[in-house]
Amino acid sequence: MKNCRTGRGAILVGIAVLLIAAGANAADKLQIDGSTTVGPIADAFAEAFKSLHPTCSITVSKTGSGDGVASLIDSRCSIAMASRFMKEAEFKNAVNNGVLPVAHVVAMDGVCVVLHPSNPVQALTTDQVRDIYAGKITNWNQVGGVNRPIVIISRDTSSGTYESFNELVMRKEKMAAGVEYVNSNPQAHARVRSTEGAIGYVGLGFLDRYVKTVKLNGVAPSRSTIARGIFPVSRPLFLFTNGYPTLGSMTHAFVTFHLTEQGQEIIESKGFVPRTEY
Amino acid sequence: MTNSQTIQLDPTGAAARFTRPLRLSAAEDLRGYIGSHLGRAFLFMTTFLSVVAVLLIFAFVVYEALPFFFKGSWADAFARVKEFLTANNWYPQREHDPYYGALAIITGSLYVTVCSLLLAVPIGVLAAVFLSDIAPFQLRQICKPLIEILAAIPSVAYGVFAVMVVAPWMQRRLGFNTGANALNASLILAVMALPTIISVAEDALSAIGRKTREASYALGATRAETIVKVVIPAAHSGIVAAVILGMMRAIGETMVVWMASGNASRIPSPWWDLSQSIRTMTATIAGELGEVPKGSDHYYVLFAIGILLLAFTFTLNLFSEYFMAKVKRQARGG
Incomplete structure (x- = not known):
């Protein structure tokens, strides 16, 4: 743009730049499709790629794991994001279409159940948590606490945290009508911190001394237990590609970005757990 | 409108000192004509824009909402309207058999x-x-x-x-x-x-x-x-x-x-x-x-x-x- 002032030469330069950019675009175009849980990671990776490789263009669309996998099978995207492994039928479909899915685990997702610090309850089982959210347990004295009604706090239904919790703890059972919905991890934290009878769930990055973490099935949430998959509400987050990407290609750089220091920082800043254990 | 009348109505002679000719040249006439119409068209467009925005918002919302009610028969559509307005069960994110009672x-x-x-x-x-x-x-x-x-x-x-x-x-x-x-x-x-x-x-x-x-x-x-x-x-x-x-x-x-x-x-x-x-x-x-x-x-x-x-x-x-x-x-x- 700056060159435009100097006249005809600049126009030629401009055209040349445009041509180069167009050529590069055609080569480095990444279409990424799939899970809303993995979406924030892919978004942040794409953002980081923009400054690292200015010529590449990455489109991330968050449509859900199933849609992402379907679009990889139809070769409509180069990378599919999924918060679960492919189902058998999907895998067969892919192979029949000549697509050989390869899974890359980029991060672990763990959702921690938190209570008000004054609550004496130390540990819960996932079944108890499910019954609380389904409205079958309504008072803390039913799970070994004091006589106080339970105030249930959930994330909004469009969040990835809700999706993880809904699948790993609720097993898709319906939550009670009286559940309060809040629209961010910090807000869930604030509500639990200020409400005595509250139970809520947040990503690992949002635990601090103002809320009390409970053990689930006897396991306390930590980077280590989530990265090793011992904590019951943890799961791997996948990127799927068609075959292992050509070494040195943009796709390869993208699916291995979580191994770099910057990639790990991004994963942690989004409230997920990097796979490295240290 | 005779001269004698003007002088009678205007004893200080202000009108006499007003020397600009009463008739405009063709160019001035045209400029005034175009100016007034352009101005009017511009003002009309600005007003029209906000009216159109309102109508388009209405149309867009209705257009996006209709597929929820109208698929299949009229009885089906009626049942859906009825569920939407009278049922107390909101669970639209469920994968199978979601509820839409608002x-x-x-x-x-x-x-x-x-x-x-x-x-x-x-x-x-x-x-x-x-x-x-x-x-x-x-x-x-x-x-x-x-x-x-x-x-x-x-x-x-x-x-x-x-x-x-x-x-x-x-x-x-x-x-x-x-x-x-x-x-x-x-x-x-x-x-x-x-x-x-x-x-x-x-x-x-x-x-x-x-x-x-x-x-x-x-x-x-x-x-x-x-x-x-x-x-x-x-x-x-x-x-x-x-x-x-x-x-x-x-x-x-x-x-x-x-x-x-x-x-x-x-x-x-x-x-x-x-x-x-x-x-x-x-x-x-x-x-x-x-x-x-x-x-x-x-x-x-x-x-x-x-x-x-x-x-x-x-x-x-x-x-x-x-x-x-x-x-x-x-x-x-x-």
Whole structure:
């Protein structure tokens, strides 16, 4: 743009730049499709790629794991994001279409159940948590606490945290009508911190001394237990590609970005757990 | 128009000194013609733009909502409308056999709107009466701008206040189980509706004019009698318009209710228990539209809620226009 002032030469330069950019675009175009849980990671990776490789263009669309996998099978995207492994039928479909899915685990997702610090309850089982959210347990004295009604706090239904919790703890059972919905991890934290009878769930990055973490099935949430998959509400987050990407290609750089220091920082800043254990 | 007449009417000779020829040259004529028409066309376009924007918004919302109701037979569509409006079971994100009963959400909107008005109308009208009839001029010059600043505070700031200050206070002092509830949202909405109500009602009261008040005093009425029996009845249509405008503010507000109301999609039971969480139509749209797959039933049903919301505000707007027109007629002495 700056060159435009100097006249005809600049126009030629401009055209040349445009041509180069167009050529590069055609080569480095990444279409990424799939899970809303993995979406924030892919978004942040794409953002980081923009400054690292200015010529590449990455489109991330968050449509859900199933849609992402379907679009990889139809070769409509180069990378599919999924918060679960492919189902058998999907895998067969892919192979029949000549697509050989390869899974890359980029991060672990763990959702921690938190209570008000004054609550004496130390540990819960996932079944108890499910019954609380389904409205079958309504008072803390039913799970070994004091006589106080339970105030249930959930994330909004469009969040990835809700999706993880809904699948790993609720097993898709319906939550009670009286559940309060809040629209961010910090807000869930604030509500639990200020409400005595509250139970809520947040990503690992949002635990601090103002809320009390409970053990689930006897396991306390930590980077280590989530990265090793011992904590019951943890799961791997996948990127799927068609075959292992050509070494040195943009796709390869993208699916291995979580191994770099910057990639790990991004994963942690989004409230997920990097796979490295240290 | 003869010369002799002009001179008679204009003894100082100003018209004689006005030397510009009466007839314009062709170019000047054309310039004036084009200028006036271009100006008119430009003004027409700007007005037309906002009208078209409103119509397009209507069309878009209806267009996006229709696929939810109309697929299959008419009986099916009717059943879906009926479920949407009368069933109390909202679970649209479920993969198989989702529920789309929005009754709890519609009543939630009505709860916060009505409750906030119950709080804001008496305070707002009394404040307007004080400002127009009782407060000394100096005080009024200070108070009115201050009240109008209330309207300029962004709603997310109110929301943070509701979550961080009001909710813990309600749990500690009032002993409520949860601070994010209907009462919290209504309180904050009432504060947000106040500037609108005060400002419009005060204008209506001031428009009644000195003559009416003095006539009342001349008949021996006290100040209180004048205000209660003369000024307020005379200004009633303006006050009603103020209330309706405040109501529109409350029903359309999103951020505050999304943060303060708790968003539990159920009807409080017993019905008067405002310490329970509720969910409004605006909060449902704001909370769920973000990640819902485009083209799914869940997506369309959110636009169906949008239609309801538009219908509510459109009706309210019609009423307020009607009452405002009445105020103007009265001001002209009609």
